[in-house]
Amino acid sequence: MSASYLARRLLAMVYTLLVVSIIVFGVTQILPADAATVIMGENATPEQLAALRDRLGLNDLGVVQYLRWLSGVLTGEFGASMRTGQPVLPTILEALSRSLTLAALSIALMLVVALPLGILAATKRGGPVDVLFGLVSYVGVSLPEFVTATLVILLLADWLQLLPATGYVPLTDNLWVGLRHLALPVLTISIILIAHVSRMVRSEMVDALHSDYVRAARLKGLSENRVVYVHALRNALLPTITIVALDVGYVLGGIIVVEEIFAIPGLGRQLIVSIQARDLPMIQAGAVVLASTYAVMNLVADFGYALLDKRIQYG
Amino acid sequence: MAEVLRRLVRTPQGAIGLAIIALVLIAVLFGPWLAPRDPFAISPLQRYRPPGPVNFLGTDHLGRDLLSRVLHGASATVAMAIIATLAGTLAGSLIGTGSAYLGGRVDELMMRTVDAVMAIPSLLMSLLVVSMLGRSATNAVIAIAIAFTPGMARISRSVALAVRKQDYVSAAIARGEGAGFVILREMLPNALAPIIVEMTIRFAFSVMLFSTLSFLGLGAQPPTPEWGLMVSEARRFMHLSSWMILWPCISIALVAVGFNLLGDGLRDALNPRT
Numbered sequence: 216m217s218a219s220y221l222a223r224r225l226l227a228m229v230y231t232l233l234v235v236s237i238i239v240f241g242v243t244q245i246l247p248a249d250a251a252t253v254i255m256g257e258n259a260t261p262e263q264l265a266a267l268r269d270r271l272g273l274n275d276l277g278v279v280q281y282l283r284w285l286s287g288v289l290t291g292e293f294g295a296s297m298r299t300g301q302p303v304l305p306t307i308l309e310a311l312s313r314s315l316t317l318a319a320l321s322i323a324l325m326l327v328v329a330l331p332l333g334i335l336a337a338t339k340r341g342g343p344v345d346v347l348f349g350l351v352s353y354v355g356v357s358l359p360e361f362v363t364a365t366l367v368i369l370l371l372a373d374w375l376q377l378l379p380a381t382g383y384v385p386l387t388d389n390l391w392v393g394l395r396h397l398a399l400p401v402l403t404i405s406i407i408l409i410a411h412v413s414r415m416v417r418s419e420m421v422d423a424l425h426s427d428y429v430r431a432a433r434l435k436g437l438s439e440n441r442v443v444y445v446h447a448l449r450n451a452l453l454p455t456i457t458i459v460a461l462d463v464g465y466v467l468g469g470i471i472v473v474e475e476i477f478a479i480p481g482l483g484r485q486l487i488v489s490i491q492a493r494d495l496p497m498i499q500a501g502a503v504v505l506a507s508t509y510a511v512m513n514l515v516a517d518f519g520y521a522l523l524d525k526r527i528q529y530g
Numbered sequence: 531m532a533e534v535l536r537r538l539v540r541t542p543q544g545a546i547g548l549a550i551i552a553l554v555l556i557a558v559l560f561g562p563w564l565a566p567r568d569p570f571a572i573s574p575l576q577r578y579r580p581p582g583p584v585n586f587l588g589t590d591h592l593g594r595d596l597l598s599r600v601l602h603g604a605s606a607t608v609a610m611a612i613i614a615t616l617a618g619t620l621a622g623s624l625i626g627t628g629s630a631y632l633g634g635r636v637d638e639l640m641m642r643t644v645d646a647v648m649a650i651p652s653l654l655m656s657l658l659v660v661s662m663l664g665r666s667a668t669n670a671v672i673a674i675a676i677a678f679t680p681g682m683a684r685i686s687r688s689v690a691l692a693v694r695k696q697d698y699v700s701a702a703i704a705r706g707e708g709a710g711f712v713i714l715r716e717m718l719p720n721a722l723a724p725i726i727v728e729m730t731i732r733f734a735f736s737v738m739l740f741s742t743l744s745f746l747g748l749g750a751q752p753p754t755p756e757w758g759l760m761v762s763e764a765r766r767f768m769h770l771s772s773w774m775i776l777w778p779c780i781s782i783a784l785v786a787v788g789f790n791l792l793g794d795g796l797r798d799a800l801n802p803r804t
């Protein structure tokens with residue numbers, strides 16, 4: 216990994232964050248042309264609207280408004296919520312920490328299940344296990360989160376009465392009860408992830424098992440386990456890392472719906488509530504934080520990939 | 531075209547996918563005629579009926595026939611998702627092919643921008659757009675089209691880049707054809723196959739996204755029998771009558787699985803080499 220690659224990749228990320236901020240600001244503040252109407256409702260008098268526009272600086276050019284907002288964002292000053300009057304940043308960060316807990320647990324569960332599942336399907340390729348695996352993973356990737364969540368609640372909370380259906384208890388308050396409440400949301404997100412990632416692991420493993428170096432390893436007389444888990448798996452895992460990184464973006468999107476359904480006070484639910492209340496500073500901050508998290512994850516994945524795979528020379 | 535279809539039916543994914551999607555399209559086009567009852571007719575005495583001989587799939591909390599609602603919902607859900615995907619594909623493929631045609635610095639800048647836009651998850655992007663345009667089915671369609679455009683642009687561009695190097699494109703430019711002619715008549719038709727495969731898979735994703743927006747109350751509005759909206763309405767009663775929530779869930783899953791299978795089958799049929 217050369218210094219120039221590092222610099223270019225970092226520059227690309229700065230550009231990404233810039234474009235994200237322009238889009239978020241553009242969509243929320245300039246497109247409807249009038250944040251004042253949004254705030255005061257449709258029954259406001261023209262005089263009230265004019266006064267508010269003046270106070271919010273909405274009569275300035277869009278570029279001026281954007282730069283004013285951006286300089287606030289860069290110094291961590293996202294403004295105050297229009298709904299609660301609380302400063303936006305602490306609220307967002309607290310919500311983000313809950314969302315990241317949910318995301319991390321889901322990704323951990325996914326890794327524990329998806330890797331063995333994909334390997335199993337690849338080594339038993341064409342057999343009944345593989346066919347069943349293919350069917351289930353197809354359905355898994357084809358269900359939207361709210362359907363998966365509904366089915367999971369119906370089965371585990373309603374019929375079997377194993378877990379609480381909704382609600383949130385901080386893990387620091389009561390670890391056991393907190394985990395029980397997080398179980399269904401984590402399961403929902405990981406089912407979709409497992410379906411996706413294990414399919415990737417399977418197809419990469421199938422390719423690896425048909426490669427020349429695996430044939431060479433077999434011909435050397437190595438045990439089947441050693442061939443599969445040392446020779447094939449190591450090479451099959453590299454492309455999987457990229458998929459997992461891309462899936463982080465999916466998780467951050469999917470979390471919006473899952474948090475809403477299971478009533479978890481994370482960033483996703485915060486966003487939905489803000490959107491319903493038309494709380495502009497909150498929407499803007501939430502969207503920027505979510506998209507930035509994704510951009511940073513992608514950068515980390517790229518660097519990780521470059522460090523792990525010595526064959527790749529980034530110019 | 532007939533050759534592609536023959537190869538498509540020969541793969542198991544293609545055959546099953548085609549069969550499912552054919553059924554779904556029948557429901558989309560003729561659902562209103564196939565429905566045994568009025569999907570909006572409220573009958574207080576027939577509420578929460580389980581599936582039976584009169585109401586094959588049961589009735590909901592207002593006594594409306596669920597079979598009729600699911601059939602009417604096909605056009606309210608799938609047709610909307612298809613329109614959104616088509617619009618996003620059109621915009622994306624024009625941007626992508628245009629970017630490949632222009633090449634150089636402009637191409638680089640456009641693709642960096644597309645990458646940047648894709649840092650915003652599709653659901654978040656459509657949420658932002660809908661929240662500002664106002665909640666309605668039409669606005670949800672616009673939002674999904676906008677959310678799909680950068681992804682489609684990236685894929686079209688990667689295909690069009692290879693087409694751009696072909697002799698017939700150079701010949702057209704040498705003849706003095708305008709940019710519009712080269713992009714629309716020479717490059718786009720030859721980049722179409724992978725774009726169609728991606729579009730088919732995105733139909734599945736679009737159905738999921740559209741029903742999610744409706745589920746969140748930001749897409750189709752009551753009393754539309756949109757499937758996502760039906761799930762959200764049925765959630766309150768799911769402890770009492772789970773079939774209410776199962777039918778729209780199954781419908782969404784069926785359509786998404788069908789489009790995914792069809793897309794995979796098409797990919798195999800259009801690339802005989804792999």
